[in-house]
Ligand SMILES: NC(=O)c1ccc[n+]([C@@H]2O[C@H](COP(=O)([O-])OP(=O)(O)OC[C@H]3O[C@@H](n4cnc5c(N)ncnc54)[C@H](O)[C@@H]3O)[C@@H](O)[C@H]2O)c1
């Protein structure tokens with residue numbers, strides 16, 4: 001405590017570490033509300049907002065909010081380098097969203113190129129930053145990012161995360177509602193990946209544990225798996241989940257920052273390179289630390305039904321991973337052939 005002469009002691013706050021967060025795709029449906037939540041987060045000292053256009057406006061708007069976070073807007077290829085400079089954490093919601101009737105995989109052709117280019121820039125300008133990948137199809141965009149980082153020589157699986165927090169947020173909401181539980185006390189791990197049947201909520205490990213019939217488990221699992229599609233249909237051509245996703249991404253980012261700042265026992269579900277299963281990438285609970293993932297946690301005991309779901313996701317999850325890896329290898333080979341012409 002310090003004090004002014006004759007006055008009350010002034011509280012002395014321990015300064016928070018200086019943390020820089022960059023959002024790539026910040027002018028979009030997720031990017032804008034996510035940037036606002038980050039501007040409200042005292043753990044974020046500097047927020048760099050990047051998009052192909054529109055970010056100076058978003059940044060100026062947010063900069064008038066009286067919180068400690070400094071906000072800067074960057075737009076276009078020429079400013080990508082400055083947007084990434086010294087970033088501790090880069091969040092990527094850049095890319096196109098689904099329309100009704102589409103699968104996430106149908107976004108691959110457009111989003112793969114966007115993600116590749118952005119991750120190449122991260123490798124160059126902030127190689128030690130943690131990456132939170134939101135762009136779909138996450139089951140492929142994370143393997144794409146990993147391969148790009150390998151080509152650039154900066155890959156470390158402990159720094160690359162596919163954001164699957166929205167699946168956890170949905171499973172918590174649906175479970176709490178179905179069983180009339182206090183929602184703030186509820187947790188449900190979600191493992192696998194982030195598309196259709198690769199999304200596997202583990203209700204057998206939900207807390208608090210209340211009995212669920214076979215039908216209830218199947219219904220809650222289906223509802224969680226179809227959560228994204230439900231929003232896409234309700235928005236009827238105007239995009240996919242943006243507000244709940246911004247909330248989920250802000251939660252995950254906050255956990256990354258808390259862990260970076262040395263807070264212990266930070267556990268989140270995320271889609272990461274791990275050896276928890278035979279899949280090279282798999283969503284599971286992970287422990288976060290000062291430099292990213294400390295470890296991916298073992299699955300633990302799961303029910304027979306969950307084991308069947310795990311077995312059934314095999315082709316889809318492996319197919320999406322292989323597709324992402326092949327994309328980088330093919331586009332890199334084409335580049336070499338082109339340069340030899
Ligand atoms: N992981 C998840 O749980 C989850 C949840 C919801 C949405 N998503 C995905 O997030 C992505 C974004 O969704 P949205 O609703 O915000 O879409 P959107 O179209 O509203 O916004 C995307 C933004 O990305 C920008 N962009 C495009 N190319 C870019 C580039 N090269 N560099 C920087 N920015 C670029 C666009 O200009 C746009 O502002 C989609 O792929 C969507 O499927 C993932």
Ligand SMILES: O=C(O)C[C@H](O)C(=O)O
Nearest residue numbers: 098136227228229240241
């Ligand atoms: O469903 C989508 O296309 C967006 C996102 O992956 C979601 O789960 O809401």
